Amino acid sequence: MIFPSVRLSRRSQQVISAWVFILPGLLLYVIFLIYPIIKALQMSFYEWSVMPGDPNEFIGLVNYSRALRDPIVAVSMRNTVLYTIITVPGQMILAFFFAFLVDKVARGKIFFRTLYYIPVITSWVVVSILFRYFFQSPKGLINHILLDILHVIQQPIAWFREPATAFIPILVLGIWKGIGWSMVIFLAALQTIPKEFYDAAAIDGATAWRKLISITLPLIRPTLVFTLVMLMIGGFNVFISVVLITNGGPAQSTEVILSYMYHQAFDYIDFGYGAALAFIVAIIIVTVSYLQIRFLRRPEEIS
Amino acid sequence: MRIRKSLQTGILYIVIIGGAINLILPFVWMISTSLKEYSFILDYPPRLIPEEPSLNNFIKAWLSSNFQQYFKNSLFVASISVILVVLFSAMMAYAFARLEFPGKDAIFYSILLVLMIPNMVGIIPQFLLAKELGLRNSLWGLILFYVSGSIPFNTFLLRGFFETLPSELEDAILIDGGNYFTIFIKMILPLSKPALATVSIFSFLGFWDEYILALTFIDDPGRRTLPVAIATFYGQHATDWGLVFAASLIAVVPVMIVFISMQRYFVGGLTSGAFKG
Numbered sequence: 001m002i003f004p005s006v007r008l009s010r011r012s013q014q015v016i017s018a019w020v021f022i023l024p025g026l027l028l029y030v031i032f033l034i035y036p037i038i039k040a041l042q043m044s045f046y047e048w049s050v051m052p053g054d055p056n057e058f059i060g061l062v063n064y065s066r067a068l069r070d071p072i073v074a075v076s077m078r079n080t081v082l083y084t085i086i087t088v089p090g091q092m093i094l095a096f097f098f099a100f101l102v103d104k105v106a107r108g109k110i111f112f113r114t115l116y117y118i119p120v121i122t123s124w125v126v127v128s129i130l131f132r133y134f135f136q137s138p139k140g141l142i143n144h145i146l147l148d149i150l151h152v153i154q155q156p157i158a159w160f161r162e163p164a165t166a167f168i169p170i171l172v173l174g175i176w177k178g179i180g181w182s183m184v185i186f187l188a189a190l191q192t193i194p195k196e197f198y199d200a201a202a203i204d205g206a207t208a209w210r211k212l213i214s215i216t217l218p219l220i221r222p223t224l225v226f227t228l229v230m231l232m233i234g235g236f237n238v239f240i241s242v243v244l245i246t247n248g249g250p251a252q253s254t255e256v257i258l259s260y261m262y263h264q265a266f267d268y269i270d271f272g273y274g275a276a277l278a279f280i281v282a283i284i285i286v287t288v289s290y291l292q293i294r295f296l297r298r299p300e301e302i303s
Numbered sequence: 304m305r306i307r308k309s310l311q312t313g314i315l316y317i318v319i320i321g322g323a324i325n326l327i328l329p330f331v332w333m334i335s336t337s338l339k340e341y342s343f344i345l346d347y348p349p350r351l352i353p354e355e356p357s358l359n360n361f362i363k364a365w366l367s368s369n370f371q372q373y374f375k376n377s378l379f380v381a382s383i384s385v386i387l388v389v390l391f392s393a394m395m396a397y398a399f400a401r402l403e404f405p406g407k408d409a410i411f412y413s414i415l416l417v418l419m420i421p422n423m424v425g426i427i428p429q430f431l432l433a434k435e436l437g438l439r440n441s442l443w444g445l446i447l448f449y450v451s452g453s454i455p456f457n458t459f460l461l462r463g464f465f466e467t468l469p470s471e472l473e474d475a476i477l478i479d480g481g482n483y484f485t486i487f488i489k490m491i492l493p494l495s496k497p498a499l500a501t502v503s504i505f506s507f508l509g510f511w512d513e514y515i516l517a518l519t520f521i522d523d524p525g526r527r528t529l530p531v532a533i534a535t536f537y538g539q540h541a542t543d544w545g546l547v548f549a550a551s552l553i554a555v556v557p558v559m560i561v562f563i564s565m566q567r568y569f570v571g572g573l574t575s576g577a578f579k580g
Contacts, residue, residue, distance in 0.1 A: 011403075017483040018404035025391035025454050026410065032451035033417065036425030036432060043427065098322045101315055114566055115323040118330065121562045123512035125530040126551040129537050130333055133544055139345040141332065148348060179326065184569075237421050240514055244534060258423050265427050266519065278424040286419050 044276035050269050063276035072252050073277070076260040079167060080281075083256060084235030087174035091231060092224070094175065095182030100216075102183075103190040113187060117180040127177055128244035135159040135169040135245075163253030166246050170254065173241050178234070182227050189223040190216070225296045229289050236285050257281050337361065337548035360549035364536075370550065372525060373532040377554075380442050380528055381510035384449040385503050392454050393499065396461035397487050401473070414455045422452055426519060433520050440523040448520070449510050457502050464498040465491060501568040508558055529554040 044064070047057040067073045102112050119127065134141045138156035146153045159165045193216065201211050217224070239258040242248065248255035248263065255263070258281060265274030331351070338356040364370055398404065399411055429448060430439075438444025473486050481489070492499070514530040521527055527535070533554060537547045562569065 014402050014483065015404045018398040018402040018407070021394040021398040021402070021483070021487070022410070025395040025458065028391065028447065028451040029414075029454045032429065032432070032448050033425065033454070034413065036428035037417070037420065039428035039432075040425050094322075098319065101319050105312070105315055105319065110566075112319055112323060114563060116326055117562070117566075117569070118559065119326050121508055121558055122330075122555055123514075123530055123533075123551075123558070125512070125514050125534050126555055127329070129533070129547060129551065130329055133336070133548075134329070134332075136345070139347045139349070141349045144348050176326065176329075233419065233421075237423070239423065244537075258421070261423070262426075266430075271427050271431075275427050278421075278427070282420045282424045285421060286416070289419050 040275040040278055043272050044279050046272045048271040048275070050271075056272075059272075063273050064280070066273065067276055067280060072255060072260055073257070075253060076255045076257045079254060080236055080238065080256045080258075082167070083171060083174060083238050084232055086171050087178065088228065088231045088235050090171075090175040091178040091182050092227060095179045095227075096186050098179070099183045099186035099190060100212075103187055109187075113184055116183050119177045120180040122177075124177075124240040125244060127173060128241045131169050131173045131241075132245050137161075160246060161250060163250060166250060167254045170238070170241050170245055173245070174235075174238065178231065182231065185223060185227055186220065189220040193219050222297070225292065228296070229292050232288055232292065233285055236281060236288075333548045334552065337545050337552055339545050341545075360545040361553065364546055364550040364553060367546075367550075369525060369527070370532065370553075373527050373529050374553070376442060376526060377511055377529040380445050380449065381507050384446045384453075384510045385507045387446065388450045388453050388457055388506050389499060389503050391450065392457035392502065393461055393492065393495070394487070395454065395458045396465055397491055399458065399462045400465035401470070401486075402483065414458060417455045418459060423515065426515070429516070430519055439520050440526055442526055445517060445520060445528070448516055449513065452516075453506055453509060457506065460502060461495070461498060464495060468494055497568060500565065504561060504565055504568055507561070511554075511558060 043056075045058060045060055047059050047062075049056050098116065102109055102116075105112075135143075137143055137158040137160070140156075140159075142159075143153075143156040147156060157165055159169060197215050197219075198211055201215060206214070237258065238256050239262070242254060242256050242259045243262070246254040248259050252260075257277060261274050261277035261281070264270045264277060335351050335353055337360050338358070339353045340355070340357045340359050399407065433439045433444050433448070436444070438447065468491065472490055476486050476490060512530055513528070514534065517528045517531045518534070521531065533547070533551055536550050540546050
């Protein structure tokens with residue numbers, strides 16, 4: 001008993017115990033996470049003063065309307081969406097392709113799964129620097145492969161000098177680093193499908209393609225939806241690779257929404273505007289995730 | 304028929320190995336570059352096998368400005384954060400999984416909502432809060448933010464696991480005069496070792512690699528953690544790739560060892576999240 005002198009009912013003993021269990025975590029969670037998020041919402045309605053102690057001016061939705069007219073916000077938003085619509089299907093399709101194949105082999109499943117997962121566990125900082133190295137010009141590895149081995153270009157590409165090419169390394173990195181994560185999840189899902197389903201389909205004369213469309217994909221659908229939602233959230237969160245590979249350059253053409261937010265907040269010390277940008281991302285992510293879960297899941301899967 | 308079958312298997316393995324090579328080759332290239340002492344002179348065409356491999360870059364990186372200190376800082380922050388986050392998340396998860404109390408649903412839904420919101424949304428007020436509380440340039444400050452930031456995910460994951468544990472034993476402990484703390488310590492924690500291991504490893508990796516908060520909160524060069532140190536190192540020695548990669552490898556190798564030796568926990572954790580969705 002926690003209070004031996006007082007006889008508590010089972011019910012109130014449970015309530016008191018519960019609060020003791022959640023209190024330490026809850027305090028940290030509220031002070032260092034919830035409070036800052038709510039504070040960010042408040043700041044987004046203010047012209048937040050740089051000097052502590054100076055009054056902050058309430059300006060309503062001005063930060064938000066400024067964001068709508070800011071051409072760099074438009075560029076950042078376009079890049080963020082581009083990153084998401086390229087890297088999410090890129091990761092999912094390649095991950096499914098390899099998970100499907102690895103599921104078929106008799107030996108070495110765990111070995112391959114381990115290899116494919118290694119990029120996932122490596123720090124974003126390290127792989128971003130590594131990709132920056134590969135895409136150097138004129139003597140980088142990628143230029144060498146394209147120029148001397150594949151002969152698809154006539155002269156080395158100055159990847160980071162042109163807005164048109166500077167974002168490509170970031171996209172390639174996003175796909176490369178993420179394949180293993182989806183692959184491990186898909187592989188686990190594929191292994192739950194009973195072999196009898198395929199045998200029965202084979203007796204009915206189903207082709208491999210038919211089995212994929214009619215058995216495999218429908219049965220792992222909840223996993224596909226889960227992966228899609230998680231990767232979309234991840235896509236909108238792209239930040240470290242942009243900061244370390246291009247830092248938004250050249251001329252802010254590869255800025256994404258979080259990198260632009262960070263630059264506004266910590267380079268230009270425009271906290272109110274930065275907070276508004278952060279909230280725009282949050283609203284988009286929560287809405288998109290909600291819509292995906294709502295519409296892509298069958299009713300019986302929502303619990 | 305048999306020939307066709309083994310041909311198919313052969314092609315299957317070739318494609319799978321081809322995929323694996325593409326995912327692993329960048330690391331092989333990183334290792335090879337780190338072994339080239341004069342890597343700032345880029346050889347063209349790029350050579351995978353260094354002509355005169357040497358470990359000098361590793362020695363230079365390890366002995367250079369504060370690197371050992373950064374390693375210690377990272378180890379300290381990541382270890383303490385893991386212990387705290389696993390303890391606090393497990394306690395919260397137990398209450399959510401097993402106990403009834405007013406406010407339970409509201410708090411749990413707030414956790415689910417926060418899981419969707421990007422970590423960076425609160426970074427400006429977090430920065431101001433750290434400044435006000437004197438937590439800037441403090442490793443303990445970093446720990447507090449790391450722990451708070453990962454409580455939602457870990458609580459969610461552990462709650463899912465605790466719910467699968469049988470509850471008959473709990474009733475027996477209560478009848479024997481035990482309380483909910485006895486249940487937590489004597490039953491829940493011992494039965495959840497695999498889940499706790501998963502959560503610990505994932506959290507450790509996350510903290511070990513964390514860059515954004517460490518970059519924002521720490522100015523004092525002596526208190527940097529490895530990811531910030533490596534990024535700074537890269538800024539200062541941008542053309543000395545061998546040195547930068549040697550430093551990176553020193554940071555990455557412990558993570559790979561942890562991963563490869565404990566990978567069954569990884570897969571368990573990943574997929575339990577996936578199937579619960």
